[in-house]
Amino acid sequence: MLFSLGFLVLYFVLFVLLLGLWWFREERPIPPLAEFPSVSILIAARNEEEHIITCLQAIDRLHYPKEKLEVLVGDDRSTDRTRALVEAYQQQFPYVRCHAITYDVPGTKGKANVLAQLARLATSNFFFITDADIEVSPLWVETLLRQVTDRTGIVTGITTTKGSGLFNRLQTLDWLYNLGLMQVVADRGVAVSTMGNNMLVAREAYEAVGGFESIPFSVTEDVQLFKQVLQKGYKTANVYSAQVLALSLPAPNVMTLLHQRRRWMRGSVHLPWYMLLLFVLHSAYYPVWLPFFLHTSVEIWLGIFCAKVVVQGLFVHLCLRRVGRKTNWPDLFLLEIYLLVSGFILIIYFFLPVKIRWKGRLY
Structure with missing residues (x-):
């Protein structure tokens, strides 16, 4: 229980920090090319x-x-x-x-x-x-x-x-x-x-x-x-x-x-350790969050779920805005379901003893 709670607090603190940095991001001015190399x-x-x-x-x-x-x-x-x-x-x-x-x-x-x-x-x-x-x-x-x-x-x-x-x-x-x-x-x-x-x-x-x-x-x-x-x-x-x-x-x-x-x-x-840590932290959210449900009320459980959807949705909205795309808000909720389902399936699939198929070849 304490581990799950600590993890969730760490997750939200880190994610809100990332959201703040993304929200107030300023483009660094880059001078135009002085010449056009081959x-x-x-x-x-x-x-x-x-x-x-x-x-x-x-x-x-x-x-x-x-x-x-x-x-x-x-x-x-x-x-x-x-x-x-x-x-x-x-x-x-x-x-x-x-x-x-x-x-x-x-x-x-x-x-x-x-x-x-x-x-x-x-x-x-x-x-x-x-x-x-x-x-x-x-x-x-x-x-x-x-x-x-x-x-x-x-x-x-x-x-x-x-x-x-x-x-x-x-x-x-x-x-x-x-x-x-x-x-x-x-x-x-x-x-x-x-x-x-x-x-x-x-x-x-x-x-x-x-x-x-x-x-x-x-x-x-x-x-x-x-x-x-x-x-x-x-x-x-x-x-x-x-x-x-x-x-x-x-x-x-x-x-x-x-x-x-x-x-x-x-x-x-092969990623740098800090990127691998961020990846693991992000992927571990639901494996930690779902057991937390067994030790708390439905209201708190749903509140945490909604908080993640809102914070994540704002982040994705900024991603779309930075490339000139409009946000389809219902898709942001469906994205959470997509990430939840695909994440669990992928974790299981990753450890299966099967080869990777890529461009018609197996690796």
């Missing part, structure tokens, strides 16, 4: 015939000199028309090149292998990494570049899902909510994490760690690279704004969502 956009693609052209069309809408762009698409042994579509597209857009990935660099698998090979082909000092099912915003490249200093290794934008259905909308809120929590910490000048579908990696930092082929393999190759870059003494930055908001396809069903989140949970072991 950049390389790296995209790993495996059986993405339904999405790759939409991805490339979004890149073509970038407000960045096309003569400064090279887009390298790695076709990871696709069995559909991915490669043919990219090769046809590049006839009209010569800054796009498709490369067939036919072997694995020792020490790598999957996406890490593709990116390792594309990085060897890249000619610029800045690698922008995104996924084949992502639509980047027009100011993506310029805005991330504005965060670069002499010792910057990685700059990370934000991503959420698109789609109008309830399941899709709840995934959108979930992404923006968790990225908002990370941003509050990052705003204090503390390294948090990165996202492999929306990141800038400086060539200097990438080569300092030896590239993907020289770091321990992980199904979350982006977080592993982030960890190695930090260990080399490079700085990182996170940007939470509409200018870098990328749109991803939502998980189409619950099973796909579970595989995705289980992979992310595997990657969480």
Whole structure:
């Protein structure tokens, strides 16, 4: 009883603090680019015939000199028309090149292998990494570049899902909510994490760690690279704004969502200890809160539940406002149910002795 009560007090004190920091957040002024350096956009693609052209069309809408762009698409042994579509597209857009990935660099698998090979082909000092099912915003490249200093290794934008259905909308809120929590910490000048579908990696930092082929393999190759870059003494930055908001396809069903989140949970072991602690504290809320019900009244139990929904809802509302989106208030209540149900299922699923399915492969 005392442990549960102490945990709940700690949780709300911490969350109200995070909400206050998010509420009174002030954007740090960043000077515009003095010049436009050449950049390389790296995209790993495996059986993405339904999405790759939409991805490339979004890149073509970038407000960045096309003569400064090279887009390298790695076709990871696709069995559909991915490669043919990219090769046809590049006839009209010569800054796009498709490369067939036919072997694995020792020490790598999957996406890490593709990116390792594309990085060897890249000619610029800045690698922008995104996924084949992502639509980047027009100011993506310029805005991330504005965060670069002499010792910057990685700059990370934000991503959420698109789609109008309830399941899709709840995934959108979930992404923006968790990225908002990370941003509050990052705003204090503390390294948090990165996202492999929306990141800038400086060539200097990438080569300092030896590239993907020289770091321990992980199904979350982006977080592993982030960890190695930090260990080399490079700085990182996170940007939470509409200018870098990328749109991803939502998980189409619950099973796909579970595989995705289980992979992310595997990657969480590579997070800095303070981010891992925040993640554990946040995930442990309901396992602690529900037993507390056995020792208190229904009124207090419901009051605590409503307090969490209100505080969390305000935080998510600010997340949406920062990227220029309107709040659908009923969804904020449904988000709590979504987090409760998916959280319990995921905790059980995480410890099952089954492999992670990702891009048609098992890890």
